[in-house]
Amino acid sequence: MAGCATGEEAYSLAMLLSEALPDHSTSAQVQVFATDIDDRAIEVARSGRYPESILTDVPPTRLRQFFTHTRGAYIVNKSLREKVLFAAHNILRDPPFSQLDLVSCRNLLIYLDRSVQRQVLQTF
Template sequence: MLKAAANKKSKEDADFASLKNIIKTRLGFNCEYYKDSHFRRRIDVRLRATGSENFGEYIQVLKQDQNEQDILLETLTVNVTNFFRNSEVYDIIEKEVLPAVIKSKGIGMNKSIKIWSAGCSIGVEAYSIAMLFHHILGNRIGRYNISITGTDIDKASLQHARNGIYSEVEMKDVRPDFMQRYFVKEGNQYHIKDELKKMTRFKPHDMISGPKMGGFDIIFCRNVTIYFEKELQEKLYMKFYEGLNKDGFFVMGKTETLLGPSKDLFRSYNAKERIYAK
């Protein structure tokens, strides 16, 4: 009985490894750096949905059904998200962080400010930041060249972000005056106004293996690295540190913690809200 159980476990582990390889080669999604527990939870959703008893059966479904490949990729990358999620973080961003960045640029015309929303999903974080810049600067907005770059590996999410069309669910934490000022409502949908779209751009980028990005005044990477193994988290935090300008800010998720060399390099700006300064 013990031998049978061991053989079953060995077969399951081998099938899981094969499945991860198929996801990497066919879907272009590198699973190796992510925690197995996270992947197993997401994949289990599709096993149940397709009636697969185990990873081996699901592999056959995945090989034969292109539609299932698309659904799996969406399942692996989907994030629950909305504008101004964790409002207390955005309070500090609005009242302290953005004013500090603006002040650092001095007085004059065409001052450049660069922001990176890493793992941007459907773009709500990038647009939330754009709204705050507009709100703070008012008619002074034209004096600054503000560029907010949102990156993700999920092409469908990036297209959603570019379209800038959102449902009531994503709008639940948007202030009424912001809703009026920065959106056009059509039926049950809310369309981002062009003045915010002009400040943002969305592009595919794998923060793990993609080219280095730099020159940023603030980098946001919230609720993304919790899915990564510790060693990778350490590397990413160093990438973000190196990607910031002097005195730039790094904003991470409330459940995430700095690890490795970055822990000593970053200065804690607001520990409770996980905001750090270079």
């Protein structure tokens, strides 16, 4: 997942995959690889700590299943954090990653003009 910012979408994808492919039902290991150019955003994403305002966006069942509420924040549970790997990466300059099964650039492509979008898409 390129352009992951502070990790909300990467964790959301990991939640969906965890629900669709419970650990006991498949031998395939699910790993979400999320990148961003901003080191500070990556630090926030790795911490998995989000404000209570996520209540408006995350259903109560997912809050109970994937988060721990503590001191005015919600922390992504370790089991879910272990399914998401965050790294700093500039998709326009750094070499592309290989052996990826799914690539998501949704929150990245909207900020790029058409020619740069084509350049990014040809990378994969």
